[in-house]
Amino acid sequence: MPEQDPSHSAAHQSVPPATDRLTAVLTLQKRAHQADMYPALQTRRDRLDRLDRMLAEHGERFSRAIDADFGGRSGIVSSLTEIVTSRAAIRHAKRHLKAWMKPRKASVSWTSRPSRAFILTQPLGAVGIIGPWNYPLLLLLGPLAGALAAGNRAMLKPSELTPAFAEVLKAAVAATFSEGEVAVITGDVSVAQAFAALPFDHLVFTGSTAVGRKVAEAAARNLTPVTLELGGKSPAIVDRSANLELAAERIAWGKLINSGQTCVAPDYALVQRDVLADFLQLFKAEVARQYRTFEGNPDYTSIINDRHFDRLNGLLEDARAIGGEVEVLGDAPSREQRIFPPAIIANAKPGMAVMQEEIFGPILPVIAYDTADDAIALVNAGDRPLSLYWFGTDKAVEERILKHTLAGGVTINGTILHLAQDGLPFGGVGASGNGHYHGEYGFRALSKEKPVFRQSRLSAMPLLYPPYGRLARLIIRLLNRLA
Numbered sequence: 001m002p003e004q005d006p007s008h009s010a011a012h013q014s015v016p017p018a019t020d021r022l023t024a025v026l027t028l029q030k031r032a033h034q035a036d037m038y039p040a041l042q043t044r045r046d047r048l049d050r051l052d053r054m055l056a057e058h059g060e061r062f063s064r065a066i067d068a069d070f071g072g073r074s075g076i077v078s079s080l081t082e083i084v085t086s087r088a089a090i091r092h093a094k095r096h097l098k099a100w101m102k103p104r105k106a107s108v109s110w111t112s113r114p115s116r117a118f119i120l121t122q123p124l125g126a127v128g129i130i131g132p133w134n135y136p137l138l139l140l141l142g143p144l145a146g147a148l149a150a151g152n153r154a155m156l157k158p159s160e161l162t163p164a165f166a167e168v169l170k171a172a173v174a175a176t177f178s179e180g181e182v183a184v185i186t187g188d189v190s191v192a193q194a195f196a197a198l199p200f201d202h203l204v205f206t207g208s209t210a211v212g213r214k215v216a217e218a219a220a221r222n223l224t225p226v227t228l229e230l231g232g233k234s235p236a237i238v239d240r241s242a243n244l245e246l247a248a249e250r251i252a253w254g255k256l257i258n259s260g261q262t263c264v265a266p267d268y269a270l271v272q273r274d275v276l277a278d279f280l281q282l283f284k285a286e287v288a289r290q291y292r293t294f295e296g297n298p299d300y301t302s303i304i305n306d307r308h309f310d311r312l313n314g315l316l317e318d319a320r321a322i323g324g325e326v327e328v329l330g331d332a333p334s335r336e337q338r339i340f341p342p343a344i345i346a347n348a349k350p351g352m353a354v355m356q357e358e359i360f361g362p363i364l365p366v367i368a369y370d371t372a373d374d375a376i377a378l379v380n381a382g383d384r385p386l387s388l389y390w391f392g393t394d395k396a397v398e399e400r401i402l403k404h405t406l407a408g409g410v411t412i413n414g415t416i417l418h419l420a421q422d423g424l425p426f427g428g429v430g431a432s433g434n435g436h437y438h439g440e441y442g443f444r445a446l447s448k449e450k451p452v453f454r455q456s457r458l459s460a461m462p463l464l465y466p467p468y469g470r471l472a473r474l475i476i477r478l479l480n481r482l483a
């Protein structure tokens with residue numbers, strides 16, 4: 001703990017204790033960074049190795065804690081979506097780190113030759129990472145892999161809605177890293193607010209757009225740069241040229257994994273009118289194939305809490321009240337188990353609440369459209385989505401959709417899987433976020449790419465030193481003409 005300045009004792013009494021503790025950890029991490037501002041390749045690899053081993057050793061405990069927090073989530077879902085994915089990100093970083101760290105040569109203008117230029121990629125210092133509850137491990141450890149690869153220290157703040165997981169993570173991290181390397185801060189929203197107000201060297205926030213705005217405001221006060229990984233309404237567009245079985249299968253999988261509580265889940269479907277009836281039939285058959293039952297089915301995830309369960313029920317009630325054809329694909333939702341079976345709204349309208357907010361649950365509103373331009377107009381009428389899915393084989397339509405909509409990322413003829421590619425940047429645009437991470441993009445986002453210019457002994461610059469005379473004017477005329 002840093003020594004306290006006695007002259008500040010009066011002010012300290014009004015500061016919440018959580019802030020004192022957070023400030024102490026951040027100070028420790030910043031000092032540790034000052035002591036080694038450019039961790040060697042071996043040091044960074046060792047930190048990534050330890051993180052990987054931590055996942056190998058504690059994977060089961062993490063899955064059990066997440067299961068307890070959800071009140072029912074399969075260990076297979078947690079292994080696949082959180083542990084395997086995080087370990088793949090760590091190994092990808094380890095494999096490519098040497099190349100990423102290499103100073104990159106840059107070109108110099110011809111007037112500066114024979115000087116040289118390069119870019120030195122350096123760690124920023126201490127990075128804050130705030131995570132959501134829906135994939136509580138992946139969305140903290142994914143950014144952490146990038147932060148450690150880039151040579152940073154990091155403080156993690158798990159969501160208060162996954163308290164069991166947060167405690168297991170805290171203990172595992174404390175057994176794996178010194179507090180000056182990585183620290184986990186647990187607590188409620190007031191702790192999250194104090195966390196966001198800390199003068200980090202960079203802050204990565206994953207969560208809702210509404211909270212993202214508050215986090216960006218808090219960070220702006222410190223001029224802390226932020227990566228905002230937010231949510232939104234991600235459309236799945238089904239063109240008449242699509243393989244409809246495949247579209248139904250992949251939309252059902254993407255929608256129902258974690259019961260729709262996935263930032264990149266297809267939020268709603270836009271289906272070309274002449275294939276709508278077939279698509280709906282195939283979608284229902286596919287849901288029944290993947291989940292024969294819902295209540296008591298360990299493969300089907302519970303809704304995280306009563307508030308979200310009631311919110312989803314409210315969306316169905318609102319749709320029914322204004323003429324929505326709502327079909328629940330199973331027994332009625334069970335509030336006791338927080339099991340919410342999938343539901344379709346076959347004639348969704350832009351005015352329904354379900355089309356105005358991110359659903360974050362297993363409800364699929366479906367809207368029929370006539371032309372690709374109609375689908376584009378529907379997508380562009382809302383905020384920029386985090387993801388967009390297009391199903392079809394007509395290349396001209398595909399190109400039109402890709403070039404005339406703007407989304408954080410796209411999977412063609414599938415859902416979700418652009419997120420699992422370490423070679424692709426991941427991040428939203430507009431209301432769905434800003435900045436990217438994953439693989440090299442995460443490494444670079446959490447580094448300072450410092451330009452360095454090494455001036456040669458031979459230089460034409462003295463010709464432009466004062467006192468200015470005819471020669472300077474001649475050179476400027478020449479430079480203007482050549483530029």
Ligand code: NAD
Binds near residue numbers: 193210
């Ligand atoms: P949330 O915004 O409610 O909370 C996210 C985190 O912010 C939590 O850890 C919470 O404690 C913290 N927080 C709450 N208020 C805060 C404040 N005033 N200042 C600082 N921190 C605060 O989001 P959630 O409900 O946990 O997650 C669901 C949302 O996250 C959805 O919108 C979803 O789309 C989005 N999400 C996005 C991604 C992505 O990668 N883009 C991934 C997962 C989830």
